Amino acid sequence: MEALVTGLVILLFIFFFLGVGTWVFAGLFMVSIAGLMVIAGFPEARIGAIVSKILYRSANSWELAAIPMFVWMGEIVFRTDISERLFRGLAPLVDRIPGGLLHTNVAGCTLFAAVSGSSAATTATVGKITTTELNSRGYDRSLALGSLAGAGSLGLLIPPSIVMIIYGLLAEVSIAQLFAAGILPGLLVSGLYTGYIALRCIADPGLAPPTGERFGWLGRLKAAGDLLPVLVLIVLVLGSIYSGIATPSEAAAVGCAATIVLTLLMRQLTWRIFVDSLMGAVRVSCMVCSILVAAAFLSTAMGYLHVPQNIAAAITRLDLGPYGLIVVLAAFYILLGLFLDGISITVMSLPITLPLIVQAGFDPVWFGVFLVVMVELGQVTPPVGFNLFVLQGLTGRPIGEVARAAVPFFMLMCLAAAILTAFPDIALWLPTVLFRSG
Amino acid sequence: MRMIVDAVDWISRAAAYVAAAILVFMVGHILLEIVLRNLFDTSTFVTAEFVGYGVAAMTYLGLAFSLRTGALIRVNMLLVRLHGPARRAAEMLCVAMTLALTVFLGWYFWRQLARDYTRGTVSYSIAEVPVWIPEGLVFAGIALFGLQLFAYLVRLGLGDPPIAEDVGGE
Amino acid sequence: IEWDMPNEYNATSIHALGDKYFADALSQKTDGEITITHHFGGSLGYKSVDQFDAVADGAVPIADTFVGPLSGIDPMFLLSSLPFVASSIDEAKLLWEVARPYYEKIFEENNQKLLYASPWPPSGIWSKTPVIAPGDVKTLKIRTYDANGTITFRDVGAAPIQLSWADVVPQLNTGGIGAVLTSADGGAAASLWEYLSDFSEVNYASPLNMTHMNLDVFNALTPEQQEAVLEAAEETTEHQWQLVRERRVGNYDTMRENGMNVHVDDVSPELLEVLATAGEAAIADWLEKTGETGQKILDEFAEQAGK
Ligand code: NA
Ligand code: NA
Numbered sequence: 001m002e003a004l005v006t007g008l009v010i011l012l013f014i015f016f017f018l019g020v021g022t023w024v025f026a027g028l029f030m031v032s033i034a035g036l037m038v039i040a041g042f043p044e045a046r047i048g049a050i051v052s053k054i055l056y057r058s059a060n061s062w063e064l065a066a067i068p069m070f071v072w073m074g075e076i077v078f079r080t081d082i083s084e085r086l087f088r089g090l091a092p093l094v095d096r097i098p099g100g101l102l103h104t105n106v107a108g109c110t111l112f113a114a115v116s117g118s119s120a121a122t123t124a125t126v127g128k129i130t131t132t133e134l135n136s137r138g139y140d141r142s143l144a145l146g147s148l149a150g151a152g153s154l155g156l157l158i159p160p161s162i163v164m165i166i167y168g169l170l171a172e173v174s175i176a177q178l179f180a181a182g183i184l185p186g187l188l189v190s191g192l193y194t195g196y197i198a199l200r201c202i203a204d205p206g207l208a209p210p211t212g213e214r215f216g217w218l219g220r221l222k223a224a225g226d227l228l229p230v231l232v233l234i235v236l237v238l239g240s241i242y243s244g245i246a247t248p249s250e251a252a253a254v255g256c257a258a259t260i261v262l263t264l265l266m267r268q269l270t271w272r273i274f275v276d277s278l279m280g281a282v283r284v285s286c287m288v289c290s291i292l293v294a295a296a297f298l299s300t301a302m303g304y305l306h307v308p309q310n311i312a313a314a315i316t317r318l319d320l321g322p323y324g325l326i327v328v329l330a331a332f333y334i335l336l337g338l339f340l341d342g343i344s345i346t347v348m349s350l351p352i353t354l355p356l357i358v359q360a361g362f363d364p365v366w367f368g369v370f371l372v373v374m375v376e377l378g379q380v381t382p383p384v385g386f387n388l389f390v391l392q393g394l395t396g397r398p399i400g401e402v403a404r405a406a407v408p409f410f411m412l413m414c415l416a417a418a419i420l421t422a423f424p425d426i427a428l429w430l431p432t433v434l435f436r437s438g
Numbered sequence: 439m440r441m442i443v444d445a446v447d448w449i450s451r452a453a454a455y456v457a458a459a460i461l462v463f464m465v466g467h468i469l470l471e472i473v474l475r476n477l478f479d480t481s482t483f484v485t486a487e488f489v490g491y492g493v494a495a496m497t498y499l500g501l502a503f504s505l506r507t508g509a510l511i512r513v514n515m516l517l518v519r520l521h522g523p524a525r526r527a528a529e530m531l532c533v534a535m536t537l538a539l540t541v542f543l544g545w546y547f548w549r550q551l552a553r554d555y556t557r558g559t560v561s562y563s564i565a566e567v568p569v570w571i572p573e574g575l576v577f578a579g580i581a582l583f584g585l586q587l588f589a590y591l592v593r594l595g596l597g598d599p600p601i602a603e604d605v606g607g608e
Numbered sequence: 609i610e611w612d613m614p615n616e617y618n619a620t621s622i623h624a625l626g627d628k629y630f631a632d633a634l635s636q637k638t639d640g641e642i643t644i645t646h647h648f649g650g651s652l653g654y655k656s657v658d659q660f661d662a663v664a665d666g667a668v669p670i671a672d673t674f675v676g677p678l679s680g681i682d683p684m685f686l687l688s689s690l691p692f693v694a695s696s697i698d699e700a701k702l703l704w705e706v707a708r709p710y711y712e713k714i715f716e717e718n719n720q721k722l723l724y725a726s727p728w729p730p731s732g733i734w735s736k737t738p739v740i741a742p743g744d745v746k747t748l749k750i751r752t753y754d755a756n757g758t759i760t761f762r763d764v765g766a767a768p769i770q771l772s773w774a775d776v777v778p779q780l781n782t783g784g785i786g787a788v789l790t791s792a793d794g795g796a797a798a799s800l801w802e803y804l805s806d807f808s809e810v811n812y813a814s815p816l817n818m819t820h821m822n823l824d825v826f827n828a829l830t831p832e833q834q835e836a837v838l839e840a841a842e843e844t845t846e847h848q849w850q851l852v853r854e855r856r857v858g859n860y861d862t863m864r865e866n867g868m869n870v871h872v873d874d875v876s877p878e879l880l881e882v883l884a885t886a887g888e889a890a891i892a893d894w895l896e897k898t899g900e901t902g903q904k905i906l907d908e909f910a911e912q913a914g915k
Contacts, residue, residue: 017535021517021528023510026536029543048546049665053658055543056550056576059494062486062772065468068461068496165774170618170649172797175777244782246472247775253468278458283509286457286500289493290510300653304612306645351619351648383513392511399513475784479749479767483758486772550661560680562657563770564755569680 003310010035010302010339014383024389025287028294032301040304050304051297058296059289062249063162063343067121068285069252073233074125075277075284076259080268082229083129087137089226092219099201100208102139102147103194104130109151110190113158115237115255117165117248119342119379120288123152123390131395140207142405143200145395149387149402150409151193153376156342158186160241160248163342163375167368170350177431178368184426185369185416192412229266233258287393288386292341295384299344308336312352322360326421329353330374337378341386345375366420369427373417380406380413439592446582446589447506453582454503457496464492484565491572498579502586508601517600529600533591540584544577551577609642609829611821614652614659615672622793622848622855623817624648626726627672630819630844637836644670656817663822664719670821672726676754682714683897687905688727688816690894691760691887692880697856699913700727700814701849706909710901711818721826723819723841726848729856731812734795735787738806740875742882750787751776756890757789757812763886773798780804792859801866808871810883814852819844 013034017027033051036042042050077083086108087101094100108126116122127148134144156163159179168175201208236258240246246254263269302308315328332353336345350371357367379387382403391402420426471485482488504510512532520528553559555570594600613631617623624646631644654662657677662668679686687693687707694700704725715722733739739748748766752758761768769785779785780803788800789812795804819841826834860870895902909915 018513019516020532020535021512022532022536023505023512025510026539027512029539030535033539033542046666048542048549049662049667051543052546052550053662053667054653055547056494056573057653057655057658059497059576060490060572061493062490063774064493065464065489068493069465072461072465160778162774165777168777169774169798172618172620172799174799174802176781176802240472241778242782244779244784245476247771247778247784249772249775250468250472253465254472256465257469275458278461279454281461282454282457282496282500283504283507285461286497286504287510289497290501293497296653303647303652308651309645347649348651351646351651355619389511393509398518399511475749475769479747481767481769483755483768483770485770553661557681562677562680562754564758566680566755 003307003314006035006039006305006307006310007335009039010305014339018383024384025290025294028291028298028384032294032298035298035301036304042304050300054297054300055293058293063166064289064292066116066118066162066249066252067124067288068281069256070116070118070121071124071128071284071288072277072281073252073255073259074128075280076256076263076269076273077125077230077233078128078132079273079277079280080263080266082233082259082263082266082268083133085226086129086230087133089223089228089230092223097198098205098208099194099197100139101134101137102143102197102201102208104134105144105147106151106190106193106197109148109154110158110186111234113154113156113186114160115234115241115251116155117160117162117251119153119155119376120292120386120390121252122155123148123387124284124288124394126152127391127394131391135395138209141397142401143197143207145391145397145402146405146407146409147193147197149380149385149391149406150413151190152387152390153379153413154186154190156372156376156379157182157189157369159183160251161372163346163372164368165248166343166346167350167371170347171354171364171368173364173368174431177365177434180431180434181365181369181427182372183430185373185420188419188426189373189413189416192416193409196408196412229262232262284390284393288390291386291389292343295339295341295344298384299340299348302340303348308349308352312356315356322362323421325356325360326362326370329356330417333371333374334377334381337374337385338381339384340378341384342372342375342378345378346371363424363428365431366424366427370417370420373413373420377410377413377417380410439596443589443592446502446585450502450506450582450586453499453579457500457503460492460496460499464489464496467492484563484567487561487563487565487567491567491575494572495575495579498576498583501579501583505583505586505590506601525600526594530591530594533587533594537584537587537591540580540587544580544584547573547577547580609833611642611644611669611825612647612652613644613670613672614647614650614654614662614668616650616654616656616659616674617648617672617817618797619646619648621648621797622729622851623672623674623726625851626724626817626844626848627819629847630724630840633840633843634836637840638833642833642836660718660720660820663820666822666824668822669825670723670819672817672819674815674817676815683894684710684714684901686756686894687902689754689756689813690891691756691813692811692884693891693906693909694814695811697727697730697814697849697853700730700816702913703909704816706912707905710905715820716823719823720820721823723821723837724845724848726817726819726844727852728815728817729791729793729852729859730809730814731789731791732810733787733789733806733808733812734800734804735806735808736804737786738869738871739787739808740871740879742876742879745879745882748787749785750789751779751785752789756887759890759893760812760883760886761789763889764882777803792863793855796859796862799866801863801868805867806869806871807860807863808875808879810875810880812883 656674659671
């Protein structure tokens with residue numbers, strides 16, 4: 001009950017401070033400070049002592065470094081003709097599929113998710129490349145935005161994944177098994193999205209304009225050559241991770257270097273593009289990282305307000321069976337996801353939810369995957385949804401429109417969570433085969 | 439007054455260039471680490487530490503420029519419905535609130551920075567970096583952000599239009 | 609009275625167990641007047657290195673902190689992380705008892721009260737091939753966790769690598785590194801046996817966590833409550849030093865169950881000597897920073913340990 005009231009008051013603060021129109025990161029700081037002041041009754045000096053530590057600690061982070069680097073990589077790709085070639089190359093491959101180039105969002109995010117460990121980086125990188133192109137080709141904006149918001153969060157489900165690494169360290173679960181467990185559910189989500197887009201476009205062909213071109217097999221083969229630069233980049237980054245040359249956190253730097261070298265070889269990279277892409281990356285990264293810092297502070301404030309503890313105590317009192325527990329936990333995570341980012345949700349809730357889960361007899365590897373899906377849901381829900389923020393930043397569309405566009409994809413992800421609960425082997429089969437045999 | 443406001447813009451842009459240089463440095467540092475580890479069986483021993491400083495410094499140093507160029511997003515539910523003087527008043531309220539927040543953050547972070555400086559706190563890595571250096575970059579970013587907010591307030595007072603959100607398509 | 613108590617480590621870590629033990633003892637002694645809300649796994653947003661100032665400023669009333677990183681604030685805190693000073697749990701306890709007044713003074717000068725110490729199980733080498741003789745460490749690509757470890761292993765011809773803990777498992781998986789220097793406890797928590805086959809107990813160091821509280825908060829308590837806090841702290845210290853012995857045995861059992869070779873008695877004295885010699889540079893460096901005080905502590909420790 002207490003937690004509910006606290007949550008409601010925080011929500012009110014969010015509506016007030018963000019609604020007035022303050023910059024999102026500043027608004028979140030105000031919400032947290034107001035929460036500590038009004039609900040917890042902390043004196044100003046104590047809040048100052050808390051915030052002076054958190055504003056530095058949460059930004060001084062090796063784990064965050066991949067975001068600016070991948071964003072930079074996306075900016076270079078966007079400003080050179082690699083992105084245009086990508087679409088030229090994909091067009092003949094998808095021209096028979098209902099939805100056409102709309103599938104580049106899902107396919108692109110699925111591929112890029114295998115390279116990047118964060119969903120903000122995935123959404124920003126792929127979004128930078130696709131949104132302008134799709135818009136100029138007359139595709140339905142809502143479907144384009146929604147599929148990007150939904151598919152961007154695959155960055156966390158398909159390995160490598162920052163949230164999975166953090167979960168593995170906190171829950172003392174094998175990270176290798178978690179990575180393996182995320183692959184099939186990731187493809188499941190990706191498949192659901194693709195199917196949905198195709199169905200929508202069959203029902204209403206107006207959503208995806210016909211390319212008007214007809215491609216023979218020779219044309220298709222030639223067009224496939226246009227995909228080469230992107231494929232080279234993906235192979236280089238993935239190769240650096242799986243050969244052990246680079247860690248997943250370092251892979252973003254490999255991606256930047258590879259993109260720079262490749263665009264130099266293609267005689268695409270000018271000094272002007274180099275500087276512009278860099279400044280573009282700084283602006284987007286500042287926006288994303290400053291909001292992440294503010295979200296970390298909000299998470300700290302919720303910790304001081306004992307929100308997770310109180311909710312867990314309430315759940316324990318309900319004395320639920322395993323499936324009841326999962327449903328209630330899902331609701332709990334969707335609620336947290338309204339306000340917080342993925343890493344904060346994981347760090348803050350896990351010490352409390354993990355014992356409940358283990359006690360109910362769930363496999364902690366399976367729960368890791370389930371948790372990632374829950375965290376992904378939070379990326380696309382307002383008022384604080386990072387994929388929404390990134391897309392607002394990229395397209396300039398109001399956050400309400402982006403959020404509405406993401407609704408069907410939110411529902412599909414909920415469906416994926418339900419399927420995952422009914423058939424846990426979708427997650428557990430691969431790690432069992434790879435690690436648990438014998 | 440104009441001159442001061444323009445000077446703040448100039449400094450904001452310069453700080454953003456520094457942030458960009460830091461981003462390049464981060465990429466370079468990681469590449470160096472990869473080369474050292476794989477080819478020479480050694481390490482810089484400070485990659486995670488220095489790149490961490492880089493992220494913090496880049497984030498805060500770029501803040502003023504990002505604000506000025508409309509890259510920092512906001513929930514535009516109220517603002518888009520307002521026009522003319524009402525829009526200007528709402529904008530001034532937002533800026534004033536954010537400026538107050540920035541002063542609050544800046545003051546307490548300054549105390550932390552001053553303590554670490556007088557105490558001579560260093561990082562616990564092999565590099566023993568005096569922590570006031572990365573903290574100083576962060577503080578510079580916060581201070582500059584405050585200045586930029588103040589300049590924006592002045593500009594709104596002088597009758598300039600509010601900053602438009604810029605999606606950076608250029 | 610309600611206290612929030614952050615701890616960077618997981619709810620199942622030895623330090624978290626100590627915190628719960630302390631909270632229970634304190635609640636019992638005060639008839640529930642003082643209750644503690646734990647924030648494990650860094651969930652309040654602080655790392656150990658932040659908690660020194662956070663407690664001093666009253667951002668949190670009490671915290672359980674790994675003190676190695678505090679050496680950037682006062683080099684005294686490096687003492688328990690020095691390589692091969694204390695070569696057993698008994699010696700680590702003795703070292704803590706000798707140094708305790710000095711730690712207390714530092715905390716007091718910074719508006720804090722030192723309550724109890726909780727030791728880490730001794731660090732050893734997790735590796736893909738047995739590391740029991742001096743030759744085995746040559747060219748070993750090993751992840752170390754602090755500056756001393758880096759210096760020590762560099763000096764014996766190994767290739768120490770600095771990596772964030774989150775990157776350790778992916779690098780082990782792909783062969784980027786071949787060994788990890790960490791406690792039996794830390795490695796077990798990350799299931800390192802999935803990638804590594806051997807553990808050598810070299811008793812590299814037994815670092816400490818310390819629990820410290822804000823002095824103003826302490827002074828505001830009634831004399832009875834203060835008494836209860838100090839009593840509970842004493843009991844927790846004793847409990848933790850007993851627990852660490854059990855954890856060590858338990859960790860080794862778990863490691864063997866997971867197919868690891870645990871080298872305790874078959875680690876050659878020559879290897880230990882080579883490592884200890886290399887570690888002397890780190891000790892000398894520390895003595896330079898701490899001067900007379902440092903020397904006094906080491907002398908007193910050597911005398912009492914009969915070294
Ligand atoms: Na990923
Ligand atoms: Na959300």
